[in-house]
Amino acid sequence: MDDATETTTGTALVWTGGSDFELRSFEQPRPDAGELLVEVHLATVCGSDLHTVSGRRPGPCPGILGHEAVGVVVASGADGRSTVDGRPVEVGDRIVWGVTATCGACDRCRSGRTAKCRNLRKVGHEPFEGPWPLSGDMSTHVILPPGVAVVGVPDGVADAAAAPAGCALATAVAAVEALGDVRGARAVVWGLGLVGLSACVALLAAGAATVTGVDPDPGRHGVAVAFGADAAALPDDTTAAGPVDVAVEASGDPAAVAAAIERLDVGGRIVLVGSVAPLGTVTLDPESVVRRLLTITGVHNYEPRHLLRAVELLTTHGDRLAELVAPPVGLGELPQLLTTPPAGHLRRSVDPRR
Numbered sequence: 001m002d003d004a005t006e007t008t009t010g011t012a013l014v015w016t017g018g019s020d021f022e023l024r025s026f027e028q029p030r031p032d033a034g035e036l037l038v039e040v041h042l043a044t045v046c047g048s049d050l051h052t053v054s055g056r057r058p059g060p061c062p063g064i065l066g067h068e069a070v071g072v073v074v075a076s077g078a079d080g081r082s083t084v085d086g087r088p089v090e091v092g093d094r095i096v097w098g099v100t101a102t103c104g105a106c107d108r109c110r111s112g113r114t115a116k117c118r119n120l121r122k123v124g125h126e127p128f129e130g131p132w133p134l135s136g137d138m139s140t141h142v143i144l145p146p147g148v149a150v151v152g153v154p155d156g157v158a159d160a161a162a163a164p165a166g167c168a169l170a171t172a173v174a175a176v177e178a179l180g181d182v183r184g185a186r187a188v189v190w191g192l193g194l195v196g197l198s199a200c201v202a203l204l205a206a207g208a209a210t211v212t213g214v215d216p217d218p219g220r221h222g223v224a225v226a227f228g229a230d231a232a233a234l235p236d237d238t239t240a241a242g243p244v245d246v247a248v249e250a251s252g253d254p255a256a257v258a259a260a261i262e263r264l265d266v267g268g269r270i271v272l273v274g275s276v277a278p279l280g281t282v283t284l285d286p287e288s289v290v291r292r293l294l295t296i297t298g299v300h301n302y303e304p305r306h307l308l309r310a311v312e313l314l315t316t317h318g319d320r321l322a323e324l325v326a327p328p329v330g331l332g333e334l335p336q337l338l339t340t341p342p343a344g345h346l347r348r349s350v351d352p353r354r
């Protein structure tokens with residue numbers, strides 16, 4: 001194989017169902033108009049990828065998983081592209097990208113709710129044998145169609161901090177925005193996975209007076225405290241901690257949803273962001289919602305502006321966020337990580353160039 005051939009091929013880890021994966025080589029495609037071809041430098045393994053592989057969540061099969069990554073633009077199609085903040089994207093730019101590919105033309109896109117585009121496609125969720133084969137980040141290269149939000153990554157931000165921003169941190173930013181003005185608020189975050197920890201960061205950055213992180217795993221508490229959360233109490237400690245003004249429910253556990261609603265003070269607002277699997281229902285006393293003037297809302301996916309804000313937060317919180325990501329493996333070792341529960345770090349990672 002000569003050098004010219006080497007530079008035009010890539011390798012993807014293709015999920016073929018169950019715990020089966022295949023490494024497949026491909027010719028690097030020439031991006032179509034408005035598309036970007038990106039070399040993935042680091043991708044992180046989201047809990048939802050693990051759920052896809054374990055069968056808890058439907059996924060593209062065969063398909064390339066992975067929707068949290070940072071990489072460098074290697075080719076750009078005709079028409080060019082701009083970042084969310086309006087800068088032209090150039091070959092060589094280090095970028096992160098959103099999880100959604102939106103049409104920009106449907107009623108929801110036009111009304112600003114692109115997260116729920118009627119023609120939504122998602123990074124790492126498309127079939128390998130369909131019109132967007134290189135949709136996932138567990139690959140040396142990914143194609144980003146025009147409707148995928150792109151943001152440049154500042155030089156000082158580590159790849160390990162940047163990679164999960166397009167999923168956990170941007171989602172947390174969207175959740176906190178959905179709570180409205182949180183300045184001076186007493187806040188609680190239920191579930192200290194990466195979304196919940198990111199929500200602690202986003203709440204404090206948005207001016208919350210206090211943030212309490214709640215998680216049954218004491219190992220997560222120290223991380224929340226390191227991010228500036230006041231305390232990270234066990235769920236059964238929290239009744240002693242008093243009422244709160246705003247809550248982010250990131251665990252998805254119906255019992256936690258009920259407990260979080262219970263803690264809201266008059267005028268309280270809660271955003272549900274963790275309930276992305278059918279884990280059960282919650283009994284709600286509507287009278288208590290009325291009398292306490294509660295607002296209960298949900299967030300799924302996010303808008304491009306949330307990705308931009310997430311990257312801004314990386315400049316101040318990136319070093320600490322990077323510590324939550326394990327050192328990368330190569331694509332060949334990745335199936336092992338995708339079929340075993342995480343231990344230690346909150347995110348495992350892959351550098352497909354290895």
Ligand SMILES: [Zn+2]
Pocket residue numbers: 046047048067068167168
């Ligand atoms: Zn994710």
Ligand SMILES: [Zn+2]
Pocket residue numbers: 102103104105106107108109110114116117118119120
């Ligand atoms: Zn649309």
